[in-house]
Amino acid sequence: MKQVVSIALAASALIVALPASAQFQKPEDAVKYRQSALSLMGAHFSRLGAMANGRVPFDAKVAQDNAALVETLSKLPWPAFVAGSDKVSNTKAKPEIWSDHGKFTQASENMMAEVAKLSTVAKTGNLDQIKVAFGNAAASCKACHDNFRQ
Ligand code: ASC
Numbered sequence: 728m729k730q731v732v733s734i735a736l737a738a739s740a741l742i743v744a745l746p747a748s749a750q751f752q753k754p755e756d757a758v759k760y761r762q763s764a765l766s767l768m769g770a771h772f773s774r775l776g777a778m779a780n781g782r783v784p785f786d787a788k789v790a791q792d793n794a795a796l797v798e799t800l801s802k803l804p805w806p807a808f809v810a811g812s813d814k815v816s817n818t819k820a821k822p823e824i825w826s827d828h829g830k831f832t833q834a835s836e837n838m839m840a841e842v843a844k845l846s847t848v849a850k851t852g853n854l855d856q857i858k859v860a861f862g863n864a865a866a867s868c869k870a871c872h873d874n875f876r877q
Pocket of ligand 1: 768769770772773776864865866868869
């Protein structure tokens with residue numbers, strides 16, 4: 728039993744650690760990975776935005792599902808900002824990501840915290856609260872783009 732538990736723990740630790748240890752053959756692969764994650768995050772965030780801004784009717788379940796996806800996706804891009812991956816042609820990543828890495832990490836952590844709050848609020852189904860949390864999350868996306876994206 729003890730062995731089963733420790734194998735299960737080891738397996739779950741591996742799964743949790745996977746994004747952080749994602750290996751990239753070349754810088755272009757890292758760029759593709761982070762752009763894919765950020766693009767998916769934008770797609771699901773926009774579905775929430777459409778409801779928060781009244782462009783589509785509010786559906787609490789859809790809002791909750793999209794907020795949960797955004798929360799999960801928000802954790803993925805960061806390990807893919809590998810050194811040297813600002814030197815490839817198809818990236819908008821600014822060199823400041825690496826030269827001011829503490830500030831970049833702080834900005835990414837702010838965004839993850841705001842989208843986690845948005846996901847929590849989305850579970851309540853309260854549109855007014857979702858609107859506020861969506862606005863805060865959008866501001867945290869923008870803050871990072873303003874400083875670190877070309
Ligand atoms: C989106 C999206 C972003 C953010 C940002 C918020 O829907 O794709 O990058 O919102 O525009 O300011």
